[in-house]
Amino acid sequence: MNPMKDVLVKIRTSDIFLDETIYPRENIDHKRIGIFVENLRDGFKFEPIEVQACPGKRGKYRILDGVHRWSAYKKTGQIEIDAIVKTLNSIDPLLYAAKLAIGPKQLTEAETRNTARRAFQTNPKLTSSEIGRAIGRSRQAVDSYIADLRATTLLELDLKIFHLNQLGIPQDRIAKRLGIPRRTLRDHLAEMPGLAFPPNSDLLKGFTVPQVAQKHGWPEPLVWSQALNKKDDQTRFKELNWGLRTWDLWNFIDCDNRFGDDWPGRIPAQLIAHILYFFSEQNDLIFDPMAGGGVCADTCLAMGRRCWSLDMDDRPEARPEIEPYHWDLEGKWDDLPIINSKDKPDLIICDPPYFDKKASEYAKQSISGLSRVNYLKFLERFFLFLKKISKKNIKLAFINADWRDFQNCPANKEDPKQAILIVDYYEIFKKTGWTLTHIIQAPLSSERFNPGVVAAMQKKKILGVTSRYVMILK
Ligand SMILES: C[S@@+](CC[C@H](N)C(=O)[O-])C[C@H]1O[C@@H](n2cnc3c(N)ncnc32)[C@H](O)[C@@H]1O
Structure with a gap:
């Protein structure tokens, strides 16, 4: 099988599994599976499900689209089913699954929000527009779903920049290492003096280095460099x-x-x-x-x-x-x-x-x-x-x-x-x-x-x- 192309193949149902980390819904709809079982018994043929070769598990496939169909096939004792093996390259599998899921049955508001948050947590480089397009929401809606996560991510990025800068690593290499444009790096560097202010003021108040490190989520050696x-x-x-x-x-x-x-x-x-x-x-x-x-x-x-x-x-x-x-x-x-x-x-x-x-x-x-x-x-x-x-x-x-x-x-x-x-x-x-x-x-x-x-x-x-x-x- 050519791993770089989407291919239609027959796969054993037992080699396919539901990976909850890329499943956008909160629950499986058992009523829907029941209806699909009936349809299969009446001789109805479904579209092939979509799967992805599971990273790190040779010969196993995780479902991108078709959890209910796959469950129905298993219930009717089918050993092999038609499946399209997708190659997603840089596309986020959760967002891809979400986009396909909203076709037949809208995701609930909680599922949509949750999907946006999980996608951002797995890949903080995704923009709100990219996430919005996949889950059928506006950029502004996604911004509101992930505002707190984005703030934490920015803080973590600031801290990494501060750390690498403190060690004297030149800007071009910091940008490359953290996968950010030089301009973004310069914007962050401009904020740096303010970043050390809260830990330093706690050190002045007499808190110990481990206490300050824990409170602010800083690596302890970095707090020592300040202390x-x-x-x-x-x-x-x-x-x-x-x-x-x-x-x-x-x-x-x-x-x-x-x-x-x-x-x-x-x-x-x-x-x-x-x-x-x-x-x-x-x-x-x-x-x-x-x-x-x-x-x-x-x-x-x-x-x-x-x-x-x-x-x-x-x-x-x-x-x-x-x-x-x-x-x-x-x-x-x-x-x-x-x-x-x-x-x-x-x-x-x-x-x-x-x-x-x-x-x-x-x-x-x-x-x-x-x-x-x-x-x-x-x-x-x-x-x-x-x-x-x-x-x-x-x-x-x-x-x-x-x-x-x-x-x-x-x-x-x-x-x-x-x-x-x-x-x-x-x-x-x-x-x-x-x-x-x-x-x-x-x-x-x-x-x-x-x-x-x-x-x-x-x-x-x-x-x-x-x-x-x-x-x-x-
Ligand atoms: C003795 S350890 C260094 C331990 C370190 N001083 C510490 O206290 O944690 C040697 C290191 O050399 C790295 N290393 C071995 N061969 C290497 C190579 N060809 N290129 C780059 N790193 C290599 C290993 O990954 C290992 O982390």
């Missing part, structure tokens, strides 16, 4: 309750859950904060090319730094500040979102997958799926490229760990040719023109090992890895 505005780094550490390490051993018991998402290979915000403290200044631009759960951007907000983040994992709703980008092995990366920017990062914080550790938890195209040779080859090209996009006095903080194939293997029998040790990264840095200035130990102390596993490792003389290092280069 700590104009304070120096040391004061920020104190207010965030982070002990400042003086020596080159940065060990933290746990990740700070206020910053970043629960993410495979998540690093503590305190670790990022220490890199920022020692190797950057306030308002510097930080670049995190493999940002994962967003801990770097969140910490930058709290520490008064700007931050650009990229990751192959695209989460536009949860993390609009992380722009999607896949660093592929062969590409030239000249389509990189930041490539044409006038601004250049002052510090790159790079926390890639530690070779194939956690490979099963990252997306398929992750560099953790590469062979050892290709992983190292990738890093060599990557380090060279980072120099190309940087200013002269750029610094790079590279976070990684020794990788040894220690599982199930006594230390004495490990194959060193399989390992990647921190010194191997050093060799690549030397080759690509980076100068190492510091190696800081930041062990994975939060890893909890089950005592049974530890006892088994000890018995077999297996030497595990909890090492992790931050290499600083210039």
Whole structure:
């Protein structure tokens, strides 16, 4: 079947279903089904129903039009029925279903209002006229149905713009990321000073950061950026309750859950904060090319730094500040979102997958799926490229760990040719023109090992890895 065309086919009634999220009516009319059953028994032939291949459910179809006919067919024991499989492309399926529904039997006022609201909630980019045309109402009527939803959506959009702007992401990239025209973005930006006023006035009244975040629906790191505005780094550490390490051993018991998402290979915000403290200044631009759960951007907000983040994992709703980008092995990366920017990062914080550790938890195209040779080859090209996009006095903080194939293997029998040790990264840095200035130990102390596993490792003389290092280069 060609998926790009509407096609008439026979489909098993059991492969068709009613998806309430795209059904515009409140209830099924059982009397109507009864009449249709009678009609079928009298030999009457109905028009084919319309269905859509169900997203995410192979071989299943959801009904766009003909719920009553389909129910009647099922009641009369028909196994297969004629159906048109529609390809809607960008047309909203609920609105399409509503438009067809008002033909035979008008939607009630409540159903019409509800359909307008549900369509807008699924796709806030729909205009009132578009919704109105589908449900048979004027633009003004639709405006009144969705006024409250539109206000909330606008507020959410404002907040996203404020967030991305605070991180120093240029306007063209904010507009692209949020899917809005540059002019709309400029209109919103003009409102920005007023947006922070209510949370700031609550902070002044003595409400705590979490209280303000909850009351105004702001991400907590964004409230921290307001609460700590104009304070120096040391004061920020104190207010965030982070002990400042003086020596080159940065060990933290746990990740700070206020910053970043629960993410495979998540690093503590305190670790990022220490890199920022020692190797950057306030308002510097930080670049995190493999940002994962967003801990770097969140910490930058709290520490008064700007931050650009990229990751192959695209989460536009949860993390609009992380722009999607896949660093592929062969590409030239000249389509990189930041490539044409006038601004250049002052510090790159790079926390890639530690070779194939956690490979099963990252997306398929992750560099953790590469062979050892290709992983190292990738890093060599990557380090060279980072120099190309940087200013002269750029610094790079590279976070990684020794990788040894220690599982199930006594230390004495490990194959060193399989390992990647921190010194191997050093060799690549030397080759690509980076100068190492510091190696800081930041062990994975939060890893909890089950005592049974530890006892088994000890018995077999297996030497595990909890090492992790931050290499600083210039
Ligand atoms: C160790 S995690 C980063 C964790 C992050 N620092 C945090 O604390 O949440 C490495 C990230 O690199 C991303 N990644 C791996 N290969 C990539 C590639 N080829 N292009 C872009 N991102 C990639 C993964 O999606 C993953 O989120």
